[in-house]
Structures are given as C-alpha cells and as structure tokens.
Amino acid sequence: MSDITVLVGARTHAVSGRPVRSRSDAAAAALALGVSGKARLLTAGPMPDAVARDYLALGAPLLEMVECGADAEVADVSANLLPSLRDVPWVLAGTRPEPEHGTGVLPYAVAAALGRPVIADVLAIQPEGAAWIVTQALPKGARRRLRVHPPAVLVVSATAPQAARHSLADAMAGLIVRKPAQTPAAASTPASAGQRVAGSKRRKLLEARTQQSGHARMLGAIESPSTGGTVLQAGDAHTKAQAVLDYLRIHSLVHF
Amino acid sequence: MNTVHAHAGPVRRVDPRRPAIITPAGLRRIVLGSSEGERLSANRLDAPVAKPVRSAGPFSRATLVVTHAERGALSDLARQAIAAAAILASPDTEVILAVLGACHDDMAALGVDRLLASEDFDAGHYQPTACVQWLKGLQAACAPQHWLFADSGLDGQLGRRFAVQAGLGLACNVVELGTDSLRVPAGAGQDWLRPHAQVMLLAKGVASTKLPFVGLGVREPALSVPAISENGIEDLGVQAGDPKTLALEEADFIMAAGNGVTDLPLFHSLALEVGAAVGASRVAVDDGRFARAQQIGATGKTVSASAYLALGISGAVQHLQGIKDCRHVIAVNLDASAPIARRADLTVVEESAALMKALLELVRKQKEAA
Numbered sequence: 001m002s003d004i005t006v007l008v009g010a011r012t013h014a015v016s017g018r019p020v021r022s023r024s025d026a027a028a029a030a031l032a033l034g035v036s037g038k039a040r041l042l043t044a045g046p047m048p049d050a051v052a053r054d055y056l057a058l059g060a061p062l063l064e065m066v067e068c069g070a071d072a073e074v075a076d077v078s079a080n081l082l083p084s085l086r087d088v089p090w091v092l093a094g095t096r097p098e099p100e101h102g103t104g105v106l107p108y109a110v111a112a113a114l115g116r117p118v119i120a121d122v123l124a125i126q127p128e129g130a131a132w133i134v135t136q137a138l139p140k141g142a143r144r145r146l147r148v149h150p151p152a153v154l155v156v157s158a159t160a161p162q163a164a165r166h167s168l169a170d171a172m173a174g175l176i177v178r179k180p181a182q183t184p185a186a187a188s189t190p191a192s193a194g195q196r197v198a199g200s201k202r203r204k205l206l207e208a209r210t211q212q213s214g215h216a217r218m219l220g221a222i223e224s225p226s227t228g229g230t231v232l233q234a235g236d237a238h239t240k241a242q243a244v245l246d247y248l249r250i251h252s253l254v255h256f
Numbered sequence: 257m258n259t260v261h262a263h264a265g266p267v268r269r270v271d272p273r274r275p276a277i278i279t280p281a282g283l284r285r286i287v288l289g290s291s292e293g294e295r296l297s298a299n300r301l302d303a304p305v306a307k308p309v310r311s312a313g314p315f316s317r318a319t320l321v322v323t324h325a326e327r328g329a330l331s332d333l334a335r336q337a338i339a340a341a342a343i344l345a346s347p348d349t350e351v352i353l354a355v356l357g358a359c360h361d362d363m364a365a366l367g368v369d370r371l372l373a374s375e376d377f378d379a380g381h382y383q384p385t386a387c388v389q390w391l392k393g394l395q396a397a398c399a400p401q402h403w404l405f406a407d408s409g410l411d412g413q414l415g416r417r418f419a420v421q422a423g424l425g426l427a428c429n430v431v432e433l434g435t436d437s438l439r440v441p442a443g444a445g446q447d448w449l450r451p452h453a454q455v456m457l458l459a460k461g462v463a464s465t466k467l468p469f470v471g472l473g474v475r476e477p478a479l480s481v482p483a484i485s486e487n488g489i490e491d492l493g494v495q496a497g498d499p500k501t502l503a504l505e506e507a508d509f510i511m512a513a514g515n516g517v518t519d520l521p522l523f524h525s526l527a528l529e530v531g532a533a534v535g536a537s538r539v540a541v542d543d544g545r546f547a548r549a550q551q552i553g554a555t556g557k558t559v560s561a562s563a564y565l566a567l568g569i570s571g572a573v574q575h576l577q578g579i580k581d582c583r584h585v586i587a588v589n590l591d592a593s594a595p596i597a598r599r600a601d602l603t604v605v606e607e608s609a610a611l612m613k614a615l616l617e618l619v620r621k622q623k624e625a626a
Contacts, residue, residue, distance in 0.1 A: 203439075253509060
C-alpha cells in the first residue's frame with residue numbers, strides 16, 4: 001500500500017453549478033504524485049465519475065470513495081475517513097482559497113483525531129530518507145523549511161506551482177473503489193447546521209449605531225475622507241532623502 | 257415714504273445663540289423659554305467631540321479577539337474583527353485583544369478594552385502547538401464567550417487549529433455577522449444562516465471600523481508563549497523572499513516608477529540597494545520602460561505591500577486602486593497637488609532623479625557604517 005494519501009473533493013463550479021475538480025486539491029495530488037507515483041486519492045461523499053476520472057488523469061492509480069452524505073458535517077466526514085487514514089504516514093490535502101469551496105477545517109479535524117501535526121501552506125516536498133523536507137509559504141514572499149518526520153498531515157498551499165498533467169490513459173485506467181460509510185450518518189441535523197437561505201451578492205456590513213447631530217452630518221458631507229499625510233517642500237534633495245529614510249526606519253520597513 | 261408699523265411692545269427677537277443642553281446621546285437640544293444650559297460659540301461646535309467610552313465596566317463576560325501583529329501594527333482584517341467584537345458586545349462584555357507580538361497601535365480607538373500582548377513572540381520560529389497552548393491558557397484565564405479571528409493567513413490557521421483542538425464550535429468564512437446570527441457561504445448562490453459559534457473566523461469586510469465610541473484601552477502584559485517542542489518537526493529556518501524574483505502581489509517593499517523617472521539604471525540600483533521589488537505605472541509600462549507584469553493599477557496588479565515608494569507617479573485613480581491595500585505610501589513628485597499626495601503618508605516635492613541619487617548615497621553610507 002502507498003505511503004501517501006491525498007484528500008480530494010469536488011467543488012461546485014461558480015457559473016455552471018456543476019461539480020468539478022478542485023484546483024487546490026489537484027495541486028496537492030500533483031505534488032504527492034511528484035513524490036511517489038503510487039499515491040492514493042481519497043474522497044468522502046458523493047463524487048461524480050467524471051470528476052473522479054479528472055483526478056485520476058493526474059496520474060494516480062487509485063481513487064477511494066467513502067460514501068457519505070452530501071451535506072455531512074466535518075466531524076462525520078472526518079470519522080468516516082479515519083479508518084482509511086490510520087496506517088498512512090503522510091496525508092495531504094488542499095487549501096480552500098474561496099469561501100464557497102468549503103471551510104478548510106477537515107485536515108485539522110483529521111489531524112486532531114489522529115494526533116498528528118498539521119503543516120499548512122506547503123509549497124514543495126523533498127524526500128530525505130524517511131523524513132521530508134517541506135517548504136512552507138509565509139506572508140511577504142518568505143519561505144520556511146521544515147524537516148518533517150512521519151506521520152503528519154500537510155495542507156498544500158493554493159499558490160503551489162502546478163505541474164499537473166492530464167493523461168486520458170490514466171483517467172481510463174485508474175481504479176475507483178467505493179466503500180460504504182463505517183459510521184451511520186446522524187439522522188437528525190445537528191443544531192449548528194442552521195438553515196439554508198438564498199445568498200445575496202451585497203453583504204450587509206456590521207456597523208455601529210450612531211446618533212449624529214445634524215451639524216456633524218453636514219460636516220461629514222463636505223469633508224473629504226482622506227486629507228493626506230505630511231508634505232515636504234523645503235530643503236535640498238539630501239534632507240528630503242534623509243526624511244524618506246527616517247520614515248522607513250521609524251516604521252521598521254527597511255533592515256540594513 | 258416710510259411705513260410705520262405699530263407694535264404692542266418691543267420687537268421680539270430670536271437669540272441665535274440660545275442656551276442649549278447636550279443630551280446624553282450627544283445631541284444639542286434647545287429648550288424654548290428655558291435659560292438653562294450653555295451658549296455654544298460657533299467654533300466650539302466645529303471642534304471634534306471626544307468619543308464616549310463604550311462601557312466602563314464592571315464586566316462579567318468577555319469576547320476575545322486573537323491576531324498576529326506585524327511590525328507592531330495590526331492588519332486591516334484584525335481591526336475589522338475587533339470592531340465587530342466591540343459592536344456586538346453588551347455593556348457587561350469586555351473586548352479583549354490577544355496579540356502575538358508587540359503592538360503599538362492606539363487600542364482605545366480600535367475599541368479594545370484590554371490588550372494582552374505576548375511581546376516576546378518570535379514569528380520566525382515555528383511553534384503552532386505552543387500558540388494553541390497559549391490560547392488554552394487565555395481560555396482558562398479569561399473564559400471568553402466568543403473567540404474572533406480574521407480568516408486570513410496565520411490568524412485563520414491558528415483559529416482552525418485552536419477550535420479543533422479545544423473542541424469548540426467553529427464557523428469559518430463568516431461573511432455576514434448580525435446580533436445573533438451569522439452567514440456562511442454554502443455554494444451555489446446560497447448561504448447558511450446559523451447562530452453564533454464559539455469561534456468565528458471573519459472574512460474581509462464583515463464589519464466597519466468606524467466606531468462612535470472608544471474602548472478602555474488597558475494594556476497588560478500577557479503570559480509569554482510557552483516553549484513546547486514540535487513533535488517530529490525540525491525548523492530549518494526562514495528565508496526572506498528575494499524581491500527580484502518575487503511576484504509583486506507578495507512583495508513587502510515596492511518601488512514604483514512613473515513618467516517622472518527617466519534614469520532607469522539609477523532607479524534599478526536603488527531598488528537593489530534597499531531590497532525593494534520594482535513596479536511601474538501604466539504610462540511607464542506603455543512607454544516600454546518596464547515589463548507588463550510590473551504594472552500596478554486597475555489594469556495591472558493590485559499590491560498589498562507594507563511600504564510603497566512612488567517615484568514620479570501622479571496617482572491616477574486607476575493606479576490608486578492598485579495600491580489601496582498598501583500600508584505606508586511615500587510619494588516623490590514635483591507637483592505637490594498631484595492626486596497621489598492625498599493618498600501618501602509622506603509626500604516629498606522633489607525631482608525624482610536628484611532624490612534617488614541622494615537616497616542611494618545615504619543608503620550606501622549607512623550600509624558601510626553598519
């Protein structure tokens with residue numbers, strides 16, 4: 001059996017509303033297949049065959065599908081996936097960059113249930129003996145390198161470079177294995193589920209209730225919102241350059 | 257010929273500065289016939305009114321907002337999360353801000369009642385387990401009803417980690433927050449309408465940061481982040497991004513050139529010396545002086561650098577759209593009334609080549625001295 005399992009899922013296309021392959025999950029699968037050609041893909045819930053074949057086209061030999069309700073809670077999905085993940089040292093997953101594509105909690109829930117560390121925002125993987133050297137993306141273009149010993153859960157960054165291939169032969173030859181859910185889904189919907197309502201493009205902003213005097217409102221109407229910062233007119237180029245450098249230093253924007 | 261009006265008594269006149277009282281709501285109220293109150297002079301009315309304190313306490317409940325500080329400042333999303341907490345808080349609820357790293361912002365103006373800053377937090381060190389443990393310590397100390405995080409980057413990851421490990425109810429990507437419910441996108445044009453969760457991760461633009469009140473703004477040193485070794489993970493160190501190869505969207509310091517920059521070798525050597533990524537306005541790109549990928553603005557890239565040094569850029573609206581997320585904007589321009597002067601925190605009226613030359617000299621001198 002393979003050492004690597006990639007959690008993949010279908011997402012709803014924003015325009016057509018059809019289930020399609022998730023870009024970030026495909027990036028995770030491509031990263032895993034770059035390390036080992038035998039990486040297994042695992043999904044929970046109903047996934048149309050077309051989407052499953054789309055994932056297999058990346059070059060994976062096997063996609064396992066654990067039957068699960070379409071609107072299952074993260075805890076349910078996690079519980080259903082656990083038996084297939086217990087013996088796997090490396091679990092990879094994609095991030096959820098768009099809020100519509102999911103909450104992105106599943107890798108953390110799986111890791112907590114298995115008692116494993118989670119490494120987020122993974123960009124690259126380099127095997128080194130049993131361990132992996134993992135490159136992590138940090139804000140402002142910084143990168144961190146970690147030596148990770150198995151078992152671990154890795155969440156692949158949405159900005160990871162994609163070397164994804166699409167092979168029709170692999171898509172046709174890949175195996176799709178369906179497994180029934182081990183734990184029965186909760187019959188009643190849990191309290192946290194809430195109700196499904198139509199969304200609107202314009203979100204209502206949470207604002208503090210203010211009671212302004214008429215005078216203050218009139219002032220607000222004529223005031224320009226941005227007044228600008230300091231303007232430096234006097235002096236020669238050197239004093240002005242010094243002022244710019246001082247500003248950068250005060251706000252610790254340069255380090256030399 | 258003059259008309260003579262016959263009056264019963266003296267002419268009745270309305271006093272334009274009638275005495276008025278200020279109501280508890282902050283409104284000026286004139287009670288006719290009453291001589292109570294103050295006569296406000298016109299310039300007194302124009303003076304900015306000091307904002308009232310949201311609640312002076314005592315507090316029996318608490319909402320905790322958790323964030324990372326970057327270079328002593330909070331991100332816009334973190335400010336929105338604090339504002340959301342302050343707006344939703346009842347008079348007996350304290351808004352506590354827990355910050356990983358030192359933070360120099362004005363806490364009262366943000367609406368924070370109490371700041372717990374872990375000032376010795378080292379962001380370069382990989383310690384997610386320790387951060388979660390730190391939050392569990394805060395949970396024991398403050399017992400907050402709700403936890404608010406900004407759903408982006410490190411804050412979002414920490415919120416997910418903490419909620420899962422502490423077993424608290426979690427709502428991610430909250431796009432709308434009301435007094436007792438929240439909205440989470442469910443896909444296919446639909447939303448989940450749910451009651452408040454214990455841990456809420458707020459998306460961008462949930463709350464307005466304009467507050468009519470201030471918080472108490474008490475600063476307290478927090479417990480430092482415990483030293484816990486990560487099981488099975490070795491930190492091999494952080495490598496800062498190379499500004500030359502970095503995508504502009506990720507860059508931390510950008511130097512951008514406009515039509516006013518003609519000495520390109522000087523510009524590029526200055527960018528190399530200060531370690532800045534290179535951007536350009538549309539005019540400079542159309543002119544062929546820069547690559548299309550370096551264009552910043554509505555038709556180019558939208559950048560979110562901490563520092564943006566605009567040289568010879570007048571600041572057309574389309575360009576200002578591209579730099580709306582930048583924190584510090586410094587403009588160098590010959591025209592002090594150019595639109596960029598209104599956006600910039602510091603505007604220097606100078607010929608760009610002369611300033612670049614002087615700045616390059618200064619930087620080289622300081623680098624040699626260091």
